[in-house]
Amino acid sequence: xxxxxxxxxxxxxxxxxxxxxxxxxxxxxxxxxxxxxxxxxxxxxxxxxxxxxxxxxxxxxxxxxxxxxxxxxxxxxxxxxxxxxxxxxxxxxxxxxxxxxxxxxxxxxxxxxxxxxxxxxxxxxxxxxxxxxxxxxxxxxxxxxxxxxxxxxxxxxxxxxxxxxxxxxxxxxxxxxxxxxxxxxxxxxxxxxxxxxxxxxxxxxxxxxxxxxxxxxxxxxxxxxxxxxxxxxxxxxxxxxxxxxxxxxxxxxxxxxxxxxxxxxxxxxxxxxxxxxxxxxxxxxxxxxxxxxxxxxxxxxxxxxxxxxxxxxxxxxxxxxxxxxx
Amino acid sequence: xxxxxxxxxxxxxxxxxxxxxxxxxxxxxxxxxxxxxxxxxxxxxxxxxxxxxxxxxxxxxxxxxxxxxxxxxxxxxxxxxxxxxxxxxxxxxxxxxxxxxxxxxxxxxxxxxxxxxxxxxxxxxxxxxxxxxxxxxxxxxxxxxxxxxxxxxxxxxxxxxxxxxxxxxxxxxxxxxxxxxxxxxxxxxxxxxxxxxxxxxxxxxxxxxxxxxxxxxxxxxxxxxxxxxxxxxxxxxxxxxxxxxxxxxxxxxxxxxxxxxx
Ligand SMILES: Nc1ncnc2c1ncn2[C@@H]1O[C@H](COP(=O)(O)OP(=O)(O)OP(=O)(O)O)[C@@H](O)[C@H]1O
Ligand SMILES: [Mg+2]
Numbered sequence: 001x002x003x004x005x006x007x008x009x010x011x012x013x014x015x016x017x018x019x020x021x022x023x024x025x026x027x028x029x030x031x032x033x034x035x036x037x038x039x040x041x042x043x044x045x046x047x048x049x050x051x052x053x054x055x056x057x058x059x060x061x062x063x064x065x066x067x068x069x070x071x072x073x074x075x076x077x078x079x080x081x082x083x084x085x086x087x088x089x090x091x092x093x094x095x096x097x098x099x100x101x102x103x104x105x106x107x108x109x110x111x112x113x114x115x116x117x118x119x120x121x122x123x124x125x126x127x128x129x130x131x132x133x134x135x136x137x138x139x140x141x142x143x144x145x146x147x148x149x150x151x152x153x154x155x156x157x158x159x160x161x162x163x164x165x166x167x168x169x170x171x172x173x174x175x176x177x178x179x180x181x182x183x184x185x186x187x188x189x190x191x192x193x194x195x196x197x198x199x200x201x202x203x204x205x206x207x208x209x210x211x212x213x214x215x216x217x218x219x220x221x222x223x224x225x226x227x228x229x230x231x232x233x234x235x236x237x238x239x240x241x242x243x244x245x246x247x248x249x250x251x252x253x254x255x256x257x258x259x260x261x262x263x264x265x266x267x268x269x270x271x272x273x274x275x276x277x278x279x280x281x282x283x284x285x286x287x288x289x290x291x292x293x294x295x296x297x298x299x300x301x302x303x304x305x306x307x308x309x310x311x312x313x314x315x316x317x318x319x320x321x322x323x324x325x326x
Numbered sequence: 327x328x329x330x331x332x333x334x335x336x337x338x339x340x341x342x343x344x345x346x347x348x349x350x351x352x353x354x355x356x357x358x359x360x361x362x363x364x365x366x367x368x369x370x371x372x373x374x375x376x377x378x379x380x381x382x383x384x385x386x387x388x389x390x391x392x393x394x395x396x397x398x399x400x401x402x403x404x405x406x407x408x409x410x411x412x413x414x415x416x417x418x419x420x421x422x423x424x425x426x427x428x429x430x431x432x433x434x435x436x437x438x439x440x441x442x443x444x445x446x447x448x449x450x451x452x453x454x455x456x457x458x459x460x461x462x463x464x465x466x467x468x469x470x471x472x473x474x475x476x477x478x479x480x481x482x483x484x485x486x487x488x489x490x491x492x493x494x495x496x497x498x499x500x501x502x503x504x505x506x507x508x509x510x511x512x513x514x515x516x517x518x519x520x521x522x523x524x525x526x527x528x529x530x531x532x533x534x535x536x537x538x539x540x541x542x543x544x545x546x547x548x549x550x551x552x553x554x555x556x557x558x559x560x561x562x563x564x565x566x567x568x569x570x571x572x573x574x575x576x577x578x579x580x581x582x583x584x585x586x587x588x
Contacts, residue, residue, distance in 0.1 A: 082424065110335055
């Protein structure tokens, strides 16, 4: 096997807070990314995802641990690291005094593209991301979604080998989400671009990721392919039921059934039921609902979604430490 | 894609800064011209004309105006955009991400600050000629001109280095306080309205003002522009400028690095 493109070993970041106390934002994490893979880094707000990205992209100094890109320690060779990296930051850090076109061209020039090559690619990307009409407009006049599109175009302008997307689709309408993924997947397929994604939209990693890390309070709780992660939840297939209102007697009745392993109440109307068996589950579950004075609005059987895996893993933090891929 | 050299990226970054400055040229001229204009009008024209100040005063004032405009413009031109870039817009991140040492970005910022400081010094000339042209008795020889250029070069570097330091310390919401809290004291203790040697009568004050780099800049300019006169010995003022440049440069670079890679 070839050397991984990105290797992270025992990475830690401790922030000093305003009151003098310490906050461990990233707590001794290790993982690696192979060239060409799409890696999703999922975690609740404040888990330390952006902090991790900032350290890998040479913007923030780790408290301890090592990061290697293409086998070279980024601390001793940050320039080589930056040459390979493209970043879509979580916030708008576009150059406000420049036009959309200039933002892209200058970025390309910083990365050694000739003016001609940079201008040509800038025009292509502006067209792809629906910004041609605003080519000569200053980005201070851009809407949130427009700025987000331009940030994405800028990050892929120099065709990076390792692309960091920190919640790239937040604020994007569905059509531009597709365009973003279209571009990212094309870079990934044609140039083996490796992608490091953080997102709160679970369907994106579900569709595109090779590996997923579930990350919480500075620690990786689970890491693997989605089928591997599915093994962490009590059942591979789950019954999703929606009723007019979940009642205590209903939960009690369900809990007494020998073929049900666990019940997760998602909200006042929705239940996820983890069965023990894969046989005839719906046929066994349906009568229970019929006996109860509740109105069943919807019921379906499906594989555990990433959403369920995520909820399950983050709610059972100590039980699992799977390092299928570490 | 060819490997990018630091020098190439430096020029591209300089070009970016100059482009942005060029787009705000009217605001730039206004900012740079107003301070020397109002001081020259008052101290170089009105007060000597009505007899509050001696008729020879404008001649002593002129080098100080050049030095002040150079220093203030350079500090301002480096510090304010830097402070905004780092704290508000974070737009500097794109440049810091370029595959060159992060200090290239700092050098580019300083270089642009130096260019601005030269423009600041140059703009004093027409104002001075208009309001105090008749009183000026400059003493410039060919040898002097080179010395003068050297002093201007060193001083502009010192001002950009000071701007780098200030810009990486001051937060955008503190910029408004920078004028009364920092620039005004620099101006009024900076040997503009008096020559340093005249302070012998106030020995404590004479020592105190030595912490102000503008004192050395103005004394060196006075020495070269007006002939020996009553200025501080040239070696002292040159050493002063040099020492300040190195000190501010080292501190500014260190601060910049801290801000760039937190
Ligand atoms: N410069 C800093 N100083 C102090 N604490 C910080 C700093 N940056 C981040 N933190 C803290 O570190 C933790 C992780 O922050 P981070 O931005 O990495 O989270 P995140 O996983 O990206 O969250 P989100 O989903 O909201 O973007 C948070 O508790 C945050 O308050
Ligand atoms: Mg974040």
